Amino acid sequence: MALYSEKVMDHFRNPRNVGVIEDANGVGEVGNAKCGDIMKMYLKIEDDIIKDVKFETFGCGSAIASSSMATELIKGQPVSEAMKLTNKAVAEALDGLPDYKMHCSVLAEEAIRSALDDYRKRKGEG
Numbered sequence: 001m002a003l004y005s006e007k008v009m010d011h012f013r014n015p016r017n018v019g020v021i022e023d024a025n026g027v028g029e030v031g032n033a034k035c036g037d038i039m040k041m042y043l044k045i046e047d048d049i050i051k052d053v054k055f056e057t058f059g060c061g062s063a064i065a066s067s068s069m070a071t072e073l074i075k076g077q078p079v080s081e082a083m084k085l086t087n088k089a090v091a092e093a094l095d096g097l098p099d100y101k102m103h104c105s106v107l108a109e110e111a112i113r114s115a116l117d118d119y120r121k122r123k124g125e126g
């Protein structure tokens with residue numbers, strides 16, 4: 001069996017929503033101290049709906065695939081739904097990740113949570 005699913009390979013090779021949103025109103029950056037990988041998420045939220053999301057990931061292939069999939073899962077969603085996104089859901093949407101790569105999907109969950117927290121703080125809800 002291949003180590004990585006086709007979806008992981010696809011999102012690694014052609015990551016969706018890579019880049020920066022200059023006028024983002026929610027930005028979050030997280031890192032994993034063990035592997036040194038870093039992920040940054042930018043959210044453009046209007047009326048509590050995620051209109052646009054972009055990411056920059058300096059990390060492994062699974063981290064890139066996880067961030068790409070995570071952005072697709074939350075785009076167009078209300079903030080309340082995006083808050084519920086778990087790393088498990090990201091990994092499942094990718095048709096699975098090897099056990100020792102699950103922490104890469106945790107990074108995606110944390111980056112989105114951190115960007116949403118930033119948005120709420122800016123709104124005065126934090």
Ligand code: FES
Nearest residue numbers: 035037060063104
């Ligand atoms: Fe650290 Fe993938 S090896 S995020």
